[in-house]
Amino acid sequence: MTKKEKIQVHRMDDWFSGVYIKPFGYEKSSVPDYEISQPHRHDFYYCVLSDKGRMELEVDFEKVEITDQTLFLSYPGQIHRIISAKMERGWFLAFDPAILDEQLKNILDQCLSQIILVPLSPEQSAGFCSYINHLFVVYNDGAQMFRKTIIQAMVTGLIYQLASVYHSLEQFNLIRHPARSIEITKSFKQILRNNFKSIKKPSEYAAKMNMTVSHLNDTVKSVTGFSVTYFVQQELMREAQRLLFYSHLSVKEIADDLGFEDDKYFNRLFSKAIGISPGAFRKQGETSVHL
Template sequence: MPEKSKSIPLNTFPLNIGSGIIISKFTVADLEFDKIREAHRDDYHIFFLLEQGNGIFEIDFRRFEINSQSITYIQPYQVHRGLSLEEGLFTVLLISSESLNPEYLSLLKEIAPTYPLQLDAVNFSTATKMGNLSAMIFERQNEKLHNTILKDICNSLVGFIISQFLLESHKAENSSRSEVISKNFKLLLDQHFIHTKSPSEFASKMNISTVYLNECVKRATGQTVSYHIHQRIILEAKRLLFHSSKSVKEIATELGYDDYPYFSRLFTKITGMTALTFRSKNLE
């Protein structure tokens, strides 16, 4: 097994791409697949439209088989890697948060994490045509208003993709008050879980009582606020244990725990095994 890096590799969006968008069509032969096999994060959004072929991707410890006529969305900072890709023809859209329509960015945060979505022939054909047009615009770098036009067309594609995920999950537009509170809490949790760890602190950020926050989250998800806080922390700990060579003590510190024994007990309580056992059990 190759030696792991000290930290999980992070790909940042190329500074020379002023539009904050890259979109192109590829085949398997075009890829440097060895790089894709290495677990990594990206600080941008990835949309993967698979037209032909099939493959296996791993996203945050879950393996997914993807087939033709599917769309995969990977949110910023998710740890992922490609395990296999056969006879693939696909379109890939990379887009920074700054280049996304604010409404779409908010919706993506609400629906994430998502899993590969299989579309019917008509809807996938629509997405593919939008992707092809976007890729054509991307190549025409010298056009006047190029960046503006590219953002408009690519955001249209993103909006269409989001609509398919929303249809699949049967999300109603008129969400209940509990669902709205729960969504807002999860957005805050993803931003602040390292430094904010108690339900009362999150309730304070949302200007509501701790009791009301717990009631809403429990009603919407079936789980308490503390449960979600712990699950988010442990997910990040698992990422670092599996994909980096940092010690458990270093990971505890990075996640905001100066009390290393407490962190160790929390990990064991949530996962049913010690952090070191998790690391050794998942070594390939």
């Protein structure tokens, strides 16, 4: 793979209503396709509904396997590529974050997992497929009155349903924790997701949440098993790996981009968190084979 100065970003600019929808195996489309086997980022959410089939992806250096009756959601900014896909029935849906209401954006930002992968019952899968099929009919009907508004409203409704299924699973796994602790942890994760480059100290996150740093740290650790510092470093190192692997930015430029005034400190932190230096990680990536 030939690296570029910046990671390739696919954008929603040419897609009607900030939405792109396509069933697997559907050949004819009035909207542009793009190269999906090469590592890239989106400035939009992208969702895969697999009713029958299998897909293997790499999302931020983690392998993700989508199987029968599974819903997957990728966040804007994540680096991913499709390794293999043998999909018989299912849907691909991409949508602009701008079409979501504030409540839904907050729900998605507060998900504790970086990768949203939801197993569905046969009934749930059939229901989602039926809903998306109806959406696809409207999407392709140029004569439909209020088409743009209907499409955006239907996508919002679909993602609320996805969030509901995901959060039901999440709540079940967190049932032993007090509701207030879960709420604090989710709020922290949302603030972190949007501010990790500019805010690095646990005390600053605690101040934004109007609580003591010890209370925030104890709460997050009780729910997740990890400290606030751990999550801050993970978010920073995830972005550092993306830039090292898929761009020609120097280590110093990457440190600057992530808000580090001292690139030597960034080097030490990366080496401690990832186990090898930034330079070694980049060299490792240059020798990797990509589809």
